[in-house]
Amino acid sequence: MTRLVLINGAPGSGKSTIAAALAQDNPMTLALDIDAVKHSLGRWEEDPSASGLHARRLSLALASEQLRAGFDLVVGQYLAQTVFIEDLQQLAERHGARFCEFVLDLDAAALADRLAARASTPDRLEHKVNNQLVGPNDASAFVQAIRSLRQSRPPRRLDRCARIAFFDSRGRARLAGSTDRLIYQSFARFS
Secondary structure, eight states: OOEEEEEEEOTTSSHHHHHHHHHHTSTTOEEEOHHHHHHHSTTGGGSHHHHHHHHHHHHHHHHHHHHHTTOOEEEEOOOOSSHHHHHHHHHHHHTTOEEEEEEEOOOHHHHHHHHHHHHHSOOSHHHHHHTTTOOGGGHHHHHHHHHHHHHHSOGGGOOEEEOEEEEOTTOOEEESHHHHHHHHHHHHHTO
């Protein structure tokens, strides 16, 4: 069975890194970066809200084709509202794919440290752009937004909540203890 995996979490939590790693472990799996789609739109910064919504629509179309073709999809995206999460879940259902949702949960201090480190040494273009919009002082608000989201989603629809423990020597996000294996095993199990 094809899978659509959503990895949700605050900026700097490791979503994109984990999504890319999961995609590399399985042939033809797409790690869909919605922010990269948004940043590819001409003059997106003139209206970031409209650009973000259009990027989501484009991403749903791309995701639909990926699932229609019978290939897995991993989306790493910060989503504080349920609307797009529900859009992704409905898309998976329309294509007979398994929807799996993970939330990466950091405390405010750890997230602030991650955002500060990313600001001082951005390694991707999107980080350079996002550093202008999000910084360490925003960590508490992101943590609260994720907490509120987790409370609003029925538990049966939230497969696992994981805490980022550290980043390895290559900068790859690693999850605490057995949770790392759980995400990878869950990804494999939902095939």
